[in-house]
Structure formats: C-alpha cells, structure tokens
Amino acid sequence: MKLLLALCAIAQSFQPALAADSVDTCDAFCQGLAQTAVTFERSQFADPDRTFYKVPSNFSRNLAPGTILAVEHATDLSNYLVPSSLSMSRIIYTSTDLNGTIQPTSAYILWPYMKPARSGFSAVAWAHGTSGNFAPCAPSNYRTLQYEFMVPFALAMQGIAVIAPDYVGLGIGSLPDGTPIPHQYIASPAQANDLANAVIAARSAFPESLAANGPFVVAGHSQGGAVSWAYAERQAKHPVPGYKGTLAIAPGLRSITWLKAALAQLAAGALSPSYAVLVSIQNKLIEGVTAVYPAYNYSGLTAASYDVWKNGVEKVQGCLATDTYVQSALLQNGNLTLDELARLDWPEDPIVQEFTNRTNIGGRKFAGPLLVLVGEIDSTIPSELIEEVVDETCKLSEKSYDNEELHFMSFGQMNHFPLIQASQHVWMDWIKDRLSSGPKNDRKLAKPKCKKTVVPGFRTNSTVQSITPNWLVAAADPSKEWEYSF
Numbered sequence: 001m002k003l004l005l006a007l008c009a010i011a012q013s014f015q016p017a018l019a020a021d022s023v024d025t026c027d028a029f030c031q032g033l034a035q036t037a038v039t040f041e042r043s044q045f046a047d048p049d050r051t052f053y054k055v056p057s058n059f060s061r062n063l064a065p066g067t068i069l070a071v072e073h074a075t076d077l078s079n080y081l082v083p084s085s086l087s088m089s090r091i092i093y094t095s096t097d098l099n100g101t102i103q104p105t106s107a108y109i110l111w112p113y114m115k116p117a118r119s120g121f122s123a124v125a126w127a128h129g130t131s132g133n134f135a136p137c138a139p140s141n142y143r144t145l146q147y148e149f150m151v152p153f154a155l156a157m158q159g160i161a162v163i164a165p166d167y168v169g170l171g172i173g174s175l176p177d178g179t180p181i182p183h184q185y186i187a188s189p190a191q192a193n194d195l196a197n198a199v200i201a202a203r204s205a206f207p208e209s210l211a212a213n214g215p216f217v218v219a220g221h222s223q224g225g226a227v228s229w230a231y232a233e234r235q236a237k238h239p240v241p242g243y244k245g246t247l248a249i250a251p252g253l254r255s256i257t258w259l260k261a262a263l264a265q266l267a268a269g270a271l272s273p274s275y276a277v278l279v280s281i282q283n284k285l286i287e288g289v290t291a292v293y294p295a296y297n298y299s300g301l302t303a304a305s306y307d308v309w310k311n312g313v314e315k316v317q318g319c320l321a322t323d324t325y326v327q328s329a330l331l332q333n334g335n336l337t338l339d340e341l342a343r344l345d346w347p348e349d350p351i352v353q354e355f356t357n358r359t360n361i362g363g364r365k366f367a368g369p370l371l372v373l374v375g376e377i378d379s380t381i382p383s384e385l386i387e388e389v390v391d392e393t394c395k396l397s398e399k400s401y402d403n404e405e406l407h408f409m410s411f412g413q414m415n416h417f418p419l420i421q422a423s424q425h426v427w428m429d430w431i432k433d434r435l436s437s438g439p440k441n442d443r444k445l446a447k448p449k450c451k452k453t454v455v456p457g458f459r460t461n462s463t464v465q466s467i468t469p470n471w472l473v474a475a476a477d478p479s480k481e482w483e484y485s486f
C-alpha cells in the first residue's frame with residue numbers, strides 16, 4: 001500500500017510527451033520491476049499456490065445465483081495475520097456477472113469470538129476496494145484480508161460477522177475447460193450481485209450461525225464503496241431479507257465519467273494532484289470494460305501502455321501494488337508519459353459509453369438508509385465529485401426516492417484511507433445502531449431525509465497526511481514469533 005505514495009509524485013512529475021514509436025515499452029527493465037513487486041505480493045498471500053480457488057465439479061451455468069459449491073468450515077489461519085480469537089471460513093458459490101451469466105466465485109466469513117446466545121450473528125457484507133484485476137488478487141487469500149484492522153478485524157472484534165466476497169474473477173480466474181473468468185472491474189452492479197449472493201450462500205452454508213433473515217448492513221470503500229451503493233440500488237429492486245442499510249466510504253461511483261475531467265486537465269497540461277490517481281487507473285478501467293465487452297479489446301490503451309499492461313502486469317498476474325509500482329517507476333524514469341497511459345478520447349467510444357451507462361451509480365432509487373463518508377482532501381476520488389452525485393440523488397422526487405434517508409459526511413483534511421480511521425467510531429456506532437434497529441416501518445424519521453455534515457477534525461495539521469493508512473501489518477517468520485511482541 002505504501003507504493004500508492006508514489007502516485008502523489010505523478011502529478012508533479014508531469015512532462016510533455018516524448019516521442020515513443022517503439023511498442024517495446026515493457027522491456028527487461030519493466031519486466032524486472034513487475035517481478036520485484038509481484039515477489040512482494042506473493043509473500044503477502046496466505047497460500048501462494050491458491051489451492052482453494054478451484055471450480056468444484058458440481059458447478060453448472062444452470063444453477064441459481066447464491067448456490068453453495070464448496071465450504072471450508074474452518075480456514076487454517078496459521079499463515080494469515082488475523083487476530084487470535086477470530087476464526088474464518090471460506091466458501092465457493094455462484095453469482096451473476098454484469099450480463100447475467102452465472103459464474104463461480106469465492107468469499108470469506110470472519111467469525112467473532114462470542115456467539116449470541118439465542119440467535120445467529122449480526123453481519124456486515126463487506127465490499128473491498130481495488131485489489132487488482134487478476135485471479136491472485138483475492139482478499140480472502142491475503143494474509144491480512146486486505147483491509148485488516150481498518151475494517152474486517154475491527155468489525156469482528158466488535159462481535160459482528162463479516163461476509164466478504166472476493167468478486168467474480170478474483171480468486172477463481174477460469175473454468176476447468178480454460179474459459180477465462182475476467183474480473184469486471186468497476187462494473188459495480190456485478191460486484192453488488194457478488195455481495196448479495198455471498199450473503200445468501202453464507203446463510204445456507206452456516207444456518208446455525210447466520211439466520212435466514214438475520215440483520216446485516218452493507219459496507220464498502222473506494223471500488224467497494226461504489227459496490228455498496230450499487231447494492232442499495234439492487235436492494236430496492238431485489239430485496240434480501242434482513243437488510244438494515246448501506247455505508248459507502250469514498251465511493252468510486254462514476255470513475256470513467258469523472259476521468260473525462262482529469263483527461264481535459266491533462267490535455268491542457270494542468271493535471272491537478274487530486275485527479276492524478278484517476279489518470280493512473282485507466283489501465284484497470286480499460287481491463288474492466290474489456291472484461292464485459294471482449295470485442296472492445298483494450299482499444300483505449302496506447303501501444304505503450306498495452307505493452308506494459310500485458311507484458312508487465314498481466315504476465316505476472318500482478319495486483320494493485322505491482323501495477324502501481326511498475327507504472328510509477330516507468331513514469332518517473334521517463335519510459336512512459338502520463339498522456340501515453342491511454343488515448344485521451346477513449347471515454348467517448350460508444351462501447352465505453354454503453355459500459356458507463358450500465359455501471360454508473362447514484363441518481364436513482366435505493367434502499368436506505370445510506371451513509372456516505374468522504375475525505376475532504378481525497379486524492380484518489382475527489383470528494384466534490386461524490387458530493388455532486390449525492391446532490392443529484394437527493395433531488396430525486398419524493399416518490400421515486402421512497403422516503404429513504406441519505407446522510408453525507410465530509411471529514412476535514414482526510415485522504416482516501418485515513419478517512420476510514422477518522423470516521424471509525426461514527427460508522428461503527430451507525431452499523432451497531434442499524435443492526436439492532438427494529439423493522440423499518442416502525443422508525444420515526446426525526447431528521448431531514450437528506451442531510452450533510454462537515455467534521456472539521458481535531459489538530460488535523462499534526463496528523464500524517466497520506467493517501468495510505470500510514471501503517472503496514474507485516475508477517476514475522478514462523479521461527480520468529482517473538483517479533484510479534486515488538
């Protein structure tokens with residue numbers, strides 16, 4: 001995650017395009033960068049061989065979504081960095097992609113220590129942020145489950161079960177006959193299906209611990225923030241029983257639409273730092289469009305960036321850290337320029353427009369309550385862009401809006417990951433309040449249905465300002481358990 005820091009330097013390192021006729025941008029130097037980074041990534045996987053992530057023989061495209069295919073009751077946590085006292089299960093189940101095709105996919109369930117006496121656990125369905133585009137990038141195989149103490153550990157230690165899909169294409173990457181299952185990055189309604197089907201499948205696998213209509217809240221950050229809001233829209237059409245509300249932290253609701261503003265700045269030679277990360281994720285966005293529309297075939301990438309993506313990142317099946325490291329190093333060394341990352345007009349392509357139409361989130365009916373948290377100085381997803389979508393959603397007529405609550409909170413001087421920490425007690429209290437609430441119709445709406453709050457923060461000038469959380473949960477060698485006492 002520290003590698004993301006390098007992105008801060010991208011905006012400052014902007015240089016005019018150099019002539020780049022050669023498509024051999026991912027030469028030995030570039031491939032060496034990818035190898036270095038992916039070696040680090042693999043050291044952070046609980047099982048580098050990913051033995052769990054195979055399609056069970058009883059999978060078929062005719063199964064209903066949310067069907068269980070395999071259950072690992074008790075995951076061996078000896079190779080994970082999960083706080084002792086918590087336990088974990090993994091499941092393989094069916095979900096539907098953006099086109100409605102049934103796919104096999106995986107999820108983890110993190111179990112608290114204390115089980116409630118009578119009923120099952122309350123749960124949070126957790127939608128993770130960008131981990132990468134390829135099969136190894138499955139948080140259920142990350143030693144720290146990717147968001148570690150920021151979210152899943154914190155929730156489970158408060159007695160809440162965490163049901164967390166990897167998303168289709170992450171974990172299981174192909175069918176037994178070799179047919180690829182690409183991850184439809186940023187196609188949030190597809191990942192919202194994965195979230196809903198993970199809840200349904202987990203309940204059927206563990207009926208003694210998760211009641212069929214037990215209370216659950218949906219939550220997500222970044223890519224997953226958009227997934228959680230997409231879930232709230234899905235819930236308005238296809239309700240899953242027990243739903244109590246949605247938390248969307250720094251949601252990437254309309255990345256390709258927002259990118260247009262960043263590309264206009266870039267074309268004018270004036271890319272602002274808060275839009276630099278949007279520019280840097282174009283390869284991942286184009287991978288996502290191609291995953292849904294194979295005929296699109298990466299046509300938004302330039303020859304140089306296509307070469308880096310295919311022969312650098314994809315060749316080693318690199319995840320976010322590898323992609324970030326390779327791209328920022330090539331930019332810093334002048335091998336690649338910012339305006340070579342993609343064609344400046346790629347968002348205007350009709351296929352991309354159709355993808356955008358099908359995947360943009362917000363501005364329509366949802367099942368609330370919806371709590372949206374943003375960081376005032378988020379340099380990955382600018383908070384003013386999220387606020388525009390909130391305003392658009394709040395302007396919907398009362399009847400299409402259906403009496404739902406939307407609360408938007410902005411946290412002063414907080415960036416993309418620090419926001420999660422700054423707001424922790426707000427969202428933790430909100431989730432607990434929602435999980436213990438009665439049937440929705442009994443609630444009195446004492447407050448305005450749409451509400452905005454600005455939290456200035458205390459002594460924010462003295463906090464560490466970074467995109468990242470400014471810590472790294474690191475593994476000790478098994479023979480050096482003493483290091484954990486540090």
Ligand SMILES: *[C@@H]1O[C@H](CO)[C@@H](O)[C@H](O)[C@H]1NC(C)=O
Nearest residue numbers: 024025026027029333334335
């Ligand atoms: C990229 O930069 C590195 C370091 O300056 C250099 O060794 C390499 O040849 C460059 N590759 C290309 C394709 O420009």
Ligand SMILES: *[C@@H]1O[C@H](CO)[C@@H](O)[C@H](O)[C@H]1NC(C)=O
Nearest residue numbers: 056058063067068069070071
């Ligand atoms: C597939 O097999 C697993 C393990 O035997 C079982 O738990 C699951 O219910 C089966 N699913 C279907 C759809 O047959």
Ligand SMILES: *[C@@H]1O[C@H](CO)[C@@H](O)[C@H](O)[C@H]1NC(C)=O
Nearest residue numbers: 098099101291292293294295
């Ligand atoms: C998904 O549907 C679109 C629109 O109908 C189609 O163009 C695309 O090829 C489909 N994708 C796959 C993987 O079949």
Ligand SMILES: *[C@@H]1O[C@H](CO)[C@@H](O)[C@H](O)[C@H]1NC(C)=O
Nearest residue numbers: 294295296297298299306310
């Ligand atoms: C996609 O483009 C690449 C590079 O131009 C080409 O080699 C490949 O055959 C194309 N694939 C499809 C499915 O059109």
Ligand SMILES: *[C@@H]1O[C@H](CO)[C@@H](O)[C@H](O)[C@H]1NC(C)=O
Nearest residue numbers: 350351352353354355356357
């Ligand atoms: C996308 O949606 C807009 C607005 O609804 C519409 O005008 C446009 O034709 C759509 N484009 C595509 C390619 O579906």
Ligand SMILES: *[C@@H]1O[C@H](CO)[C@@H](O)[C@H](O)[C@H]1NC(C)=O
Nearest residue numbers: 413456457458459460461462
């Ligand atoms: C924070 O620092 C800025 C710039 O140095 C200063 O203008 C501002 O007054 C400071 N704010 C607080 C609350 O100390």
